[in-house]
Structure formats: C-alpha cells, structure tokens
Amino acid sequence: MTTSIVELETRDVRFPTSRFLDGSDAMNPFPDYSAAYVVLRTSDGAEGHSLVFTVGRGNDVQVAAIRALAPLVVGLPVDDVLGDLGAFSRRLAGDSQLRWLGPEKGVIAMATGAVVNAAWDLRARRENKPLWQLLAELSPEEIVGLVDFRYLRDALTPDEALDLLRKAEGGRAERAETLRAEGYPAYTTTPGWLGYDDEKLARLSKEAVADGFGMIKLKVGGDRDDDLRRLRIAREAVGPDLPIAVDANQVWGVDEAIEWMGVLAPYGPYWIEEPTSPDDVLGHARIREAVRPTRTATGEHGANPVLFKQLLQAGAIDVVQIDATRVGGVNDNIAILLLAAKFGVPVCPHAGGVGLCEMVQHLAMFDYVAVSGAQDGRMIEYVDHLHQHFVDPVEVRGGRYRAPTSPGIGARMHDASLTEFRYPDGPAWA
Amino acid sequence: MTTSIVELETRDVRFPTSRFLDGSDAMNPFPDYSAAYVVLRTSDGAEGHSLVFTVGRGNDVQVAAIRALAPLVVGLPVDDVLGDLGAFSRRLAGDSQLRWLGPEKGVIAMATGAVVNAAWDLRARRENKPLWQLLAELSPEEIVGLVDFRYLRDALTPDEALDLLRKAEGGRAERAETLRAEGYPAYTTTPGWLGYDDEKLARLSKEAVADGFGMIKLKVGGDRDDDLRRLRIAREAVGPDLPIAVDANQVWGVDEAIEWMGVLAPYGPYWIEEPTSPDDVLGHARIREAVRPTRTATGEHGANPVLFKQLLQAGAIDVVQIDATRVGGVNDNIAILLLAAKFGVPVCPHAGGVGLCEMVQHLAMFDYVAVSGAQDGRMIEYVDHLHQHFVDPVEVRGGRYRAPTSPGIGARMHDASLTEFRYPDGPAWA
Incomplete structure (x- = not known):
C-alpha cells in the first residue's frame, strides 16, 4: 500500500515575551514571539515539523493560511512529494486561486514555506540527516531542480547555477x-x-x-x-x-x-x-x-x-x-x-x-x-x-x-511547550 | 452619548464563475470570483460596506485577516475615525504585531484596505455623497493629511503633493x-x-x-x-x-x-x-x-x-x-x-x-x-x-x-446575493 500524507495539523503557539521587552525594537515595541506550528503526518506514522514565526496578534491568520493548503497536500503519496520537492513547492506556490492572496508574499507565502519546510523535515528524518547535510549531499542537478527560475532567469540561469554548484563540489x-x-x-x-x-x-x-x-x-x-x-x-x-x-x-x-x-x-x-x-x-x-x-x-x-x-x-x-x-x-x-x-x-x-x-x-x-x-x-x-x-x-x-x-x-518543539503556550487556552495564557 | 463602532462583520461570499470560464487567463484558468465582505456598524445604526476581491480558495484566509483587525476598530468613536481617516489608516497598517504578517502586503494589507474602505463608505453615506465627490471636495491639505509619506518622501514630499493639488484646484x-x-x-x-x-x-x-x-x-x-x-x-x-x-x-x-x-x-x-x-x-x-x-x-x-x-x-x-x-x-x-x-x-x-x-x-x-x-x-x-x-x-x-x-x-451588495452565494453553505454552493 502506498504511504501517503494523511494530515496537515497546525497550532497557534505564543510566548508572552512582551512582558520582559525581549525582542523590543523601534518598529516592534511589544512583540509576543509566536509560532504558527505545523505537523505533516503520514500513513506510516512519520511526522514532519515546521513553523512560521510571527510576533503575536495575527498568528491565527497565519494558522488559517496554512490550513487553507491542507487540501493540496493531504492524500499525496509521500514518495512523490519527497522525491520531487521542487514540484511540490511549485504546486503549493502556484495554486491559481490561493496565489491571488500574494502573489508570493505575506501570509500565503509564509504558509507555503511552512508546509514545504515540514516536507523537508519529513525527508531529512527519513534519511536520518540534519537538513544542512541532506542538502549538501544533493547533486548540483538535484539542487537546481528545486528552484523555480521563472522570474529569476534574467539574473541567474539554471546553467549558471549549475556552474556555481559544480565549482563548489570539489571542496x-x-x-x-x-x-x-x-x-x-x-x-x-x-x-x-x-x-x-x-x-x-x-x-x-x-x-x-x-x-x-x-x-x-x-x-x-x-x-x-x-x-x-x-x-x-x-x-x-x-x-x-x-x-x-x-x-x-x-x-x-x-x-x-x-x-x-x-x-x-x-x-x-x-x-x-x-x-x-x-x-x-x-x-x-x-x-x-x-x-x-x-x-x-x-x-x-x-x-x-x-x-x-x-x-x-x-x-x-x-x-x-x-x-x-x-x-x-x-x-x-x-x-x-x-x-x-x-x-x-x-x-x-x-x-x-x-x-x-x-x-x-x-x-x-x-x-x-x-x-x-x-x-x-x-x-x-x-x-x-x-x-x-x-x-x-x-x-x-x-x-x-x-x-x-x-x-x-x-523546528520540532517539545509537546509540553506546545501545550503550555497554546493560544489562547494554554496554561501560560489562561 | 458618543456614537461608536460596535461591530466589524465579515462574510465569505463566492460566485462559481469558473463554471463558464469567465475571468480565465494564463495564470488564473479557473477563478471563482469572491469577496471577503465587510460591514462596519455604528451604535446609531449606520453601516459602511466594503470588500476584498479574491478568486476563490483562500477567501476564508482573507476573512480571517479582516476579523483580526476587529479589536483595533470596535469601540472607537465614529467621529474620531471619520474625522481623521489618515490616522485611522495608519493605526491599522501600523499595528506592531499584525504588521509582521506583511509588512504592508498580501492578506493583511488587503484586510487593512477593506476596513479603511468601509470607514470611507460610512463617511460618504453620512455626508450623502458618492466617494469621488467627497474626495474631490476635500481641501489639498485634507488630502495630503490622508497619506502616509514615511516611505514616499524621497519621491514625493507633502509639499510637492500640496502644490500638485493646489494647481488642480482651480478647475x-x-x-x-x-x-x-x-x-x-x-x-x-x-x-x-x-x-x-x-x-x-x-x-x-x-x-x-x-x-x-x-x-x-x-x-x-x-x-x-x-x-x-x-x-x-x-x-x-x-x-x-x-x-x-x-x-x-x-x-x-x-x-x-x-x-x-x-x-x-x-x-x-x-x-x-x-x-x-x-x-x-x-x-x-x-x-x-x-x-x-x-x-x-x-x-x-x-x-x-x-x-x-x-x-x-x-x-x-x-x-x-x-x-x-x-x-x-x-x-x-x-x-x-x-x-x-x-x-x-x-x-x-x-x-x-x-x-x-x-x-x-x-x-x-x-x-x-x-x-x-x-x-x-x-x-x-x-x-x-x-x-x-x-x-x-x-x-x-x-x-x-x-x-x-x-x-x-x-461596494454594497444586495442581501439576497450575500445569502445566495455565502460560502460554503449558501444555496448556490449547497
């Protein structure tokens, strides 16, 4: 039986950092550091974890945007997703209706990023490697295949990217x-x-x-x-x-x-x-x-x-x-x-x-x-x-x-933290 | 008693336009034209209507973003809001936590726009004028006061804007x-x-x-x-x-x-x-x-x-x-x-x-x-x-x-349309 993605879970997690002015700057005087947290689950019990960082209010909007991607993801065969994460990324970013919310910016771009990153977490765990090592062991061709060059070609062609990566391959x-x-x-x-x-x-x-x-x-x-x-x-x-x-x-x-x-x-x-x-x-x-x-x-x-x-x-x-x-x-x-x-x-x-x-x-x-x-x-x-x-x-x-x-x-957080700082009903906020 | 804003209502309204390929283009082959619809209500029974246009999926995310602005709006005295719509606009766009979701782009910018536009609708109805006329009867100083020049000054100063508007005043x-x-x-x-x-x-x-x-x-x-x-x-x-x-x-x-x-x-x-x-x-x-x-x-x-x-x-x-x-x-x-x-x-x-x-x-x-x-x-x-x-x-x-x-x-729609095309439970979708 094909292993597939069975759930895209997302949670609103917030830390009351504004109480101590940690993270305070001229534009963000009172941030409550927050995460729109994502878990991608497969039919064989594997999980990929990821998050989007926000600074408090609006973390619920980010959660809603991630949730809107679930129908594009749930049911996909895991091997197809992880075998071509370039196509997966383009599938999410290119949805012709959701794209209107950006395009490629703000809440919907960050939601796309969260789901793509959760898939990378799944793959890295499956290959038993930290992400940096997984990426650094891909061939130049595989790396170039991950990138959408549509709007970038006038500054960097796939061939130029290949050249760069091949030059770095030796060391x-x-x-x-x-x-x-x-x-x-x-x-x-x-x-x-x-x-x-x-x-x-x-x-x-x-x-x-x-x-x-x-x-x-x-x-x-x-x-x-x-x-x-x-x-x-x-x-x-x-x-x-x-x-x-x-x-x-x-x-x-x-x-x-x-x-x-x-x-x-x-x-x-x-x-x-x-x-x-x-x-x-x-x-x-x-x-x-x-x-x-x-x-x-x-x-x-x-x-x-x-x-x-x-x-x-x-x-x-x-x-x-x-x-x-x-x-x-x-x-x-x-x-x-x-x-x-x-x-x-x-x-x-x-x-x-x-x-x-x-x-x-x-x-x-x-x-x-x-x-x-x-x-x-x-x-x-x-x-x-x-x-x-x-x-x-x-x-x-x-x-x-x-x-x-x-x-x-x-990105994986402790279960206890996810529970304690769940917004608005976790013990830290209640 | 001061008249104040008592409610920011928002609804998910979608039209099944993709069934006839109306609106189809190379990037948007199957759009369902939609509105994240907004009603701003005051304690004296007045209403301002507005909407954000989207193309289907994700209209719920847009609705969530508008809802996130409600705490910044509900309770404000109407005279304060309508008397200085420049300050009102900056208040919404500048919220230090929500701003992170953009900044000034995507879902959160469109949500800000929807609420600002609903306030303009309220004002225009109160003054019994179509918006174009209301705006065209403001003084150059009032118009300049509506604009946030922070990031624009290097191309257009408030004084240059005043000059432009004064030159056009005669005709x-x-x-x-x-x-x-x-x-x-x-x-x-x-x-x-x-x-x-x-x-x-x-x-x-x-x-x-x-x-x-x-x-x-x-x-x-x-x-x-x-x-x-x-x-x-x-x-x-x-x-x-x-x-x-x-x-x-x-x-x-x-x-x-x-x-x-x-x-x-x-x-x-x-x-x-x-x-x-x-x-x-x-x-x-x-x-x-x-x-x-x-x-x-x-x-x-x-x-x-x-x-x-x-x-x-x-x-x-x-x-x-x-x-x-x-x-x-x-x-x-x-x-x-x-x-x-x-x-x-x-x-x-x-x-x-x-x-x-x-x-x-x-x-x-x-x-x-x-x-x-x-x-x-x-x-x-x-x-x-x-x-x-x-x-x-x-x-x-x-x-x-x-x-x-x-x-x-x-932007005001007929009640019958709002009911018929409510998503996902209106008769047009059920």
Missing part, C-alpha cells in the same frame, strides 16, 4: 569536515533590544565578548540621543575592536536613514540593517551609496526571491539576510543563496524569534559546504531566547554555531 | 461638471478571456465596438500561435483603428516577455499588462525599453505605494494600474495617484472581478477632478459580470462610466 567533503570541527560564526543581538536599560546593555555586551561572539547588534531608530548614548556604552563594554551593527527595523524613510546614519557614523557601525521599507530596492541602493563604509543589510522581511534578485541587480546591499520562515521555504531560500553567490554578496541569516536560529543555521551551513564555499564576512544571528522549547536546540559555543547532528530541520 | 468645478455630463472613458476585457472560443471572441469584440468602448483587451501568454490567431480575429472584428491591449497575467520571465512580445509586435498591442512578476521593478524597466512602442502596464497586484514609487522612479511603466482592494484602501490609492501625477504617468484602473468596477471608478474620477485633471490616455477597465449583485451597480453607456450619484464607495 564539499573538506568543508563539511571543517564545519563539524569548528562550527559556523555567530553574532548576537541579545544585548541590544531597545527596551533594555543601560546597565543591562553594558552587562550583556560584556558577556557577548566573553562568550566569543564576533559581533553585537543594537536596535536603533527610536531617538538619536539614545542611540548615540547606547552606542557609546556598548563600545566601552566591548572594547575598540569588536564590530557593532545597528538595526532600524524599517522605521526610516530613505533620506531620514541617510541623515540618521550620518549622526551615528562616528561610531563606525559595521552594518545598518533594515534602514527603510524592505520593498524599497532603489531606496536601499541610495542608502548604500550614502552610508559607506557602513554596510547596508536587509532581507528578513524580503517577500520572495524576486525582491532579492533586484536588491542584488541594483547593487543595493552588502549583506543578504535570509529568514527561515518568511519566503516560500527551503526552496526559495536556495534560490536566494544561489543569487547571492552569483553576485558575490555574503549571506548573514536573520535569526532569533522562536525557532529561527534552529532552522536557519542549516541554510547557512549548506551555503558554506555546497554553494558559496566561504565563511568570511558571514555570520548567523544569535539570540538566547526560547531555545529550551525545542527538541534539538541550537548549540552555540565560543561564539560559533555547532553543526547540528540530529535529523530534521530543527 | 475642479468645471471638471466635475464635465464628468457628470460625459462620464469617464472605459475599455473592456469582456471579449478576451482565454477560455472563450474564437466565435465568442469575435462576437464579443464586435459588440464592444458597437457599445462604444475605446479599447478591448485580450488575455495572452498561454500559447503563441493561439495568441496570434486571437489577435488576428479580434483585429478583424474591431476594424483597423481600435486599440487592442494584451495581458499576460504575470506568466513570463523578463526575457521571455520581451521575446514573446516581439512575436506579437506586428499586431501593435496598445499595452502589455503584467508581463512578469508584479514585484519586478527592474524587470519591468527592461521590458518597457524593449517592447516600445507598445506600452508597459502593471499594478493590479502592486502590494503597496512603495512598489509604485519605484516603478515610477525607475521609469518602468507607461500605465499605472491601481486596484480598489489590493493595497491598504483609499488612502494608499490616493498616495499612488499623487505619485503618478508627480511623474506624469496616466492611471488606468484595474477592474472587473466582483465589485472592482463599482469601487475603483470613484478613484479615477477623483483623480480627474482633483489630482491629474486629465482624462487623456486614461480609461477604466470594464467587464460586464456580476454587477447585478450590487445595490448601486456601475452604469456604463456609450463606452463611458457614468459618474455615480448614490452615496458611498459602491
């Missing part, structure tokens, strides 16, 4: 070895939330240095004097050499970003992240020209590969920030990694939230082993929140992510 | 008079659906000429030979002079669009609509250069004013196609009209679907009376479907939209 085994031995560089945003007082900022900045992180990041954009004071405190805490990045979380217009960054320039920020609307390709290009040598970074809210294509074509950014749950899943993120490699721009994933570190590390590590082949100028964001809820929490030691060894994509 | 009364007497030009897509056979295409094309429309539009992008044959049939039917536009509904990549339009060039299409991803600003700029003198048009899936700003900054399009229910409502569309006026690009609204003609005509007429002051090169799309479900259906005579005289924004 794969050696880099996988290095990765297992040394891990992957991390930076931390833990000290820099806008809602933390100066004492906490200084203390956590010092801890970040002691913990071996390669960079810290501060939230900015609320008040100029506060930003200057906080940059001074952080610089004193970390010493003269450690890079400090800043993150405005989209609060500025283009000219305002340029002006404000002029004020912060004496502190030499390593990058400015999300200076303006994530959709503004031309705006980022202008900002990048104006704020050099500070780098310009964006992408955590980049809706789809078409946006990243343009950011790269326009020379608008120095740092590509992928997110594990914003775009249409692993497949879209592979497209973005290939585009970034073609244009020679480093990828420094966005993480934090809930489960984002656990998931996105796999993509960065795959990039290192099989796509860009490099770690220089690359770091994964790290925030030390909410990892205890995960069955396979990230392990960060000496400022580096350890390569995961457990099978899967990393 | 308002005369143009309103002309509009009431002569209406506003329309073109029709009725003949051109991809699912219609050649005989129906020819017959409806001839009817379009007889009805006085200024242009017809054909869906293309399925098959080149079919496109060429259908263009030939349509040209023979309408005679040598009537413009024929074509619409690819996003099925092409950038180079494919250029190549395919090269094949269709002998038929001299008036414009190519949605040649590729609606997000691809740089792609449209390349296509526009390559397909001249055929014009390049897009916008019905343009997620927000930032996208339109860039299309205009990059000189990527010849025709701006606003949609009544895609962006964050009347306020976002005013922003887009102002941007288009600044860059001197004509606005030809997307319509059809269900209720889109009824709603978007108000924006085009406001543009004519108070913003661009012009009708040349401008037309509103018209499709003769589903108007019978509306309390104030559009009136198109001699190929021109008559200026609406009934108060409101035009």
